[in-house]
Amino acid sequence: MKGKRTGRILGIMVLAMGLATGAASAASVQQQLVQDSILEQVLKRGVLRVGFSTFVPWAMADKQGNFIGFEVDVAKRLAQDMGVKLELVPTKWSGIIPALLTGKFDVIIGGMGIKAERNLKVNFSIPYYYSGMSIVAHKEMAKGFKLPEDFNRPEVVIAVRLGTTAVAAAKKYMPKAQLRQFDEESQALQELLNGKAHAMVSEEPMPAFMAIKHADKLFVPLAESFDKSPIGLAVRKGDVDTLNFLNNWILVAQSEGWLAERRHYWFETRDWESLVE
Numbered sequence: 001m002k003g004k005r006t007g008r009i010l011g012i013m014v015l016a017m018g019l020a021t022g023a024a025s026a027a028s029v030q031q032q033l034v035q036d037s038i039l040e041q042v043l044k045r046g047v048l049r050v051g052f053s054t055f056v057p058w059a060m061a062d063k064q065g066n067f068i069g070f071e072v073d074v075a076k077r078l079a080q081d082m083g084v085k086l087e088l089v090p091t092k093w094s095g096i097i098p099a100l101l102t103g104k105f106d107v108i109i110g111g112m113g114i115k116a117e118r119n120l121k122v123n124f125s126i127p128y129y130y131s132g133m134s135i136v137a138h139k140e141m142a143k144g145f146k147l148p149e150d151f152n153r154p155e156v157v158i159a160v161r162l163g164t165t166a167v168a169a170a171k172k173y174m175p176k177a178q179l180r181q182f183d184e185e186s187q188a189l190q191e192l193l194n195g196k197a198h199a200m201v202s203e204e205p206m207p208a209f210m211a212i213k214h215a216d217k218l219f220v221p222l223a224e225s226f227d228k229s230p231i232g233l234a235v236r237k238g239d240v241d242t243l244n245f246l247n248n249w250i251l252v253a254q255s256e257g258w259l260a261e262r263r264h265y266w267f268e269t270r271d272w273e274s275l276v277e
Helices: 002-036 038-045 070-082 093-101 165-173 185-193 206-213 240-255 258-268
Strands: 047-052 085-090 122-124 129-138 157-161 178-182 199-203 226-231 234-236
Touching: 038 047, 038 240, 047 070, 047 093, 070 085, 070 240, 070 258, 093 122, 093 234, 129 165, 129 185, 129 206, 157 165, 157 185, 165 178, 165 199, 165 226, 178 185, 185 199, 199 206, 234 240, 240 258
Parallel strands: 047 085, 157 178, 157 199
Antiparallel strands: 122 234, 129 199, 129 226
16 A cells, blocks of 8 residues: 555656646746747847838838838837837838848838738738728820729730739739739839830829829729728737737727828828928
8 A cells, every 4th residue: 555655646746747847848938939039139139120112102212312101100100119229121022021031120011911822921910001902094095994894904904013912903803904013113103104004003092192293194093992901010920929019019009099190191191292202
């Protein structure tokens, strides 16, 4: 009996030691995950590196060569609330996700639509904005066009920026049209201005702005936007702490009305136009 009792006691002791070791191991793993998070790295570095690409009026260069726009305001406020400096890293849109994954910067703040195929590669925050697709068309080449179906013809040429949600929208709503993709939005616009494309598909409010700026050549044929998309901040996968911080930061910025105020300024007014022209 004594031997059995001793065996049971030893078994309980071994089990307790195993549980304690497991708990210590789990705590160690958790601590390592915290230390490895982008959030902790940014705080230690004292600099938040933000990847973005130029889209009017999301992000663009002013007369002095400094970047301004809705996304730039978001990046500045985020860095300020974190108590760190901001480093803007302009990147070609077609390579912006690979650049994030290789550690060129910490987060993408660039009007990126939350899409399933993108979510396979990166983690998205909750949406901080919803963007709709619109069309700006050439007055002569697209004369009489008023509906998305009018552009869904084999002889119609649509210009879009490579790697953007505009590509998917054009393929979805105008699958019969010829799609020409360009690295930069300015290149797609120039194709349209040169009369080599019937229209350009892009996120609002860019089409409306371009129609006003080039009123002699361009117009907006659709009364409303189409294919609305939620916009989120993108980070590398597996970083729960950083994602949690970004989600709560967005909730606070929304509740304060700050995001709505910035959206109004950049998307619903032209008060900033003198800064870039």
